[in-house]
Amino acid sequence: xxxxxxxxxxxxxxxxxxxxxxxxxxxxxxAPEAGAQEAPAxxxxxxxxxxxxxxxxxxxxxxxxxxxRLYTQWNELxxxxxxxxxxxxxxxxxxxxxxxxxYNEIVGQMEQLLPELRAAAFARYEAEExxxxxxxxxxxxxxxxxxxxxxxxxxxxxxxxxxEKRCPRELLxxxxxxxxxxxxxxxxxxxxxxxxxxxxxxxxxxxxxxxAKGEIVVELFENxxxxxxxxxxxLAEKGSYNGSTFHRVLDNFVAQGGMVTDTDDGDPGYTxxxxxxxxxxxxxxxxxxxxxxxQARDSGNSQFYLVMERNATVANLDGNYTVFGRIVSGIxxxxxxxxxxxxxxxxxxxxxxxxxxxxxxxRDHEYVPVTIARPEAPAAPGN
Numbered sequence: 194x195x196x197x198x199x200x201x202x203x204x205x206x207x208x209x210x211x212x213x214x215x216x217x218x219x220x221x222x223x224a225p226e227a228g229a230q231e232a233p234a235x236x237x238x239x240x241x242x243x244x245x246x247x248x249x250x251x252x253x254x255x256x257x258x259x260x261x262r263l264y265t266q267w268n269e270l271x272x273x274x275x276x277x278x279x280x281x282x283x284x285x286x287x288x289x290x291x292x293x294x295x296y297n298e299i300v301g302q303m304e305q306l307l308p309e310l311r312a313a314a315f316a317r318y319e320a321e322e323x324x325x326x327x328x329x330x331x332x333x334x335x336x337x338x339x340x341x342x343x344x345x346x347x348x349x350x351x352x353x354x355x356x357e358k359r360c361p362r363e364l365l366x367x368x369x370x371x372x373x374x375x376x377x378x379x380x381x382x383x384x385x386x387x388x389x390x391x392x393x394x395x396x397x398x399x400x401x402x403x404x405a406k407g408e409i410v411v412e413l414f415e416n417x418x419x420x421x422x423x424x425x426x427x428l429a430e431k432g433s434y435n436g437s438t439f440h441r442v443l444d445n446f447v448a449q450g451g452m453v454t455d456t457d458d459g460d461p462g463y464t465x466x467x468x469x470x471x472x473x474x475x476x477x478x479x480x481x482x483x484x485x486x487x488q489a490r491d492s493g494n495s496q497f498y499l500v501m502e503r504n505a506t507v508a509n510l511d512g513n514y515t516v517f518g519r520i521v522s523g524i525x526x527x528x529x530x531x532x533x534x535x536x537x538x539x540x541x542x543x544x545x546x547x548x549x550x551x552x553x554x555x556r557d558h559e560y561v562p563v564t565i566a567r568p569e570a571p572a573a574p575g576n
Contacts, residue, residue: 406529410522418517424562438544447498480520
């Protein structure tokens with residue numbers, strides 16, 4: 194079946210990913226793809242005006258797979274929407290309201306169709322041993338619109354399927370470099386591309402955090418935060434985290450722990466430099482592992498936090514706190530950890546225990562962090 198690609202990957206209709214029809218039509222000169230604000234630009238060979246018509250009986254895939262039928266319907270509607278947008282651009286003032294109404298009706302049908310099409314497309318992609326490029330583009334287009342609609346965590350979670358299937362890397366590169374992407378969308382795609390490369394290399398350190406509520410496996414970003422990773426591995430191998438707790442756990446924010454158990458005050462006695470001020474710093478997403486600190490720069494030492502979800506509050510941490518890893522297994526444990534806000538009354542007396550932090554693998558070199566010694570307190574007068 195000849196597939197039609199509008200606005201690059203596809204003209205999706207999803208929340209913030211598709212310019213509202215009213216605002217699009219209110220412009221005197223809407224482009225044919227006016228709705229897909231953040232979709233990649235169209236490629237010359239991907240702008241057929243209408244889909245090929247096939248025998249409906251031949252459009253069903255494997256038993257129970259409605260993908261071809263749904264995608265044919267989608268392409269037909271997309272072609273109609275494109276034609277209406279072109280008609281609007283040529284219409285006189287007296288005719289535009291009627292064209293706008295017709296365009297709205299088509300877009301409404303697309304919005305109703307999209308959830309079913311999305312489910313069918315992902316099911317087809319997962320089922321195929323080697324998905325073709327066209328289907329891969331479709332899936333990437335849907336993931337882009339997740340990010341556009343503020344669902345970057347969903348993009349990264351479902352994007353793992355692209356990584357597992359080893360989709361052509363150049364398709365992800367093209368998505369990252371596409372014009373008209375918003376900043377947060379581009380950053381989420383860049384993160385997915387980084388994870389793709391890390392999966393191919395398969396050499397980053399990993400640790401297992403065993404908690405009272407289950408096990409979490411974390412991969413550490415040694416490429417971007419080598420000293421922070423060295424510090425974390427060093428403390429883990431000393432057993433400094435064993436028996437500590439998650440003392441601050443806030444819904445929709447973070448689970449913080451890491452006060453070491455081999456000193457009297459839970460502090461290792463030094464700090465390390467932040468690695469979040471360099472150009473290649475990693476961003477906060479659901480499952481990210483980052484270094485806690487005070488408001489002062491370079492004040493982190495042992496305490497860390499795991500991100501519950503990416504939202505506006507969490508996004509503000511980007512570039513201010515060092516992200517040095519991410520959960521690759523056991524993310525569901527975050528939902529089970531006891532919530533505890535030490536700034537409020539009537540909270541659990543202690544947080545859930547971090548039973549142990551075990552290094553599962555690391556690169557072939559020593560992990561010795563560069564630390565900053567705390568200045569000694571001045572002696573009292575007369576001593």
